[in-house]
Amino acid sequence: MDDEKRRLLDCEKRAVGLLARREHSRLELARKLADRGFSADEVEPVLDRLVDEGWQSDRRYAESLIRARSARRYGPDRIANELAQQGVDDGVVAEAFAAEPRDWAELARDQLVARYREPPADFPDRARRHRHLVRRGFPPDLSHELAGWWPDSDEADQPLH
Known part of the structure; x- marks a missing residue:
C-alpha cells in the first residue's frame, strides 16, 4: 500500500472515529482533520465518501x-x-x-422562571429580563413580550419542562 492510500485510510479512520463520538458538521470535521495534519486534498474526498455513505450529515x-x-x-x-x-x-x-419543533415561548418562560425567582419589580428589571432572553437567543419581539411575564400562582406550582 502506497503512502497516499495509507494517508487517506488514516484520514477516514480519524473522521469515522470523530463521528462515532457525536455528530459533526462537514466544516467542523474538515477543520478537525486539518488540525490533525491532513491536507484539503486528502480531506475532501474522504468527506465526500462519508456523506455519500451516510456517515456524515449536516x-x-x-x-x-x-x-x-x-x-x-x-x-x-x-x-x-x-x-x-x-x-x-x-x-x-x-x-x-x-x-425538531419547539414551543420557543414556553422555553423562554421556563428560562425566566429558572433565572429569576420573582416577578419583575419595575421597568429596569423588565429590561434586564428582555436583554437576558435576547442573549440566550430568543427573538427580540418574543423577549419583549415575555419580559414582564410571570406565572400565576397555580402555574408556578407546576414543574418546569
Missing part, C-alpha cells in the same frame, strides 16, 4: 444541536447562529428546525 448534526441547545434553554436565534458558524446551509437549518 441535517442530522443540525437536529442534534437543536435538541441539545434547546434542552439547555437556548433560543432559536442563537442556535441558528451557531449552526451558521459551523457551515451548515440555511436551507438545512430551516429543515432541521421544522423537523
Whole structure:
C-alpha cells in the first residue's frame, strides 16, 4: 500500500472515529482533520465518501444541536447562529428546525422562571429580563413580550419542562 492510500485510510479512520463520538458538521470535521495534519486534498474526498455513505450529515448534526441547545434553554436565534458558524446551509437549518419543533415561548418562560425567582419589580428589571432572553437567543419581539411575564400562582406550582 502506497503512502497516499495509507494517508487517506488514516484520514477516514480519524473522521469515522470523530463521528462515532457525536455528530459533526462537514466544516467542523474538515477543520478537525486539518488540525490533525491532513491536507484539503486528502480531506475532501474522504468527506465526500462519508456523506455519500451516510456517515456524515449536516441535517442530522443540525437536529442534534437543536435538541441539545434547546434542552439547555437556548433560543432559536442563537442556535441558528451557531449552526451558521459551523457551515451548515440555511436551507438545512430551516429543515432541521421544522423537523425538531419547539414551543420557543414556553422555553423562554421556563428560562425566566429558572433565572429569576420573582416577578419583575419595575421597568429596569423588565429590561434586564428582555436583554437576558435576547442573549440566550430568543427573538427580540418574543423577549419583549415575555419580559414582564410571570406565572400565576397555580402555574408556578407546576414543574418546569
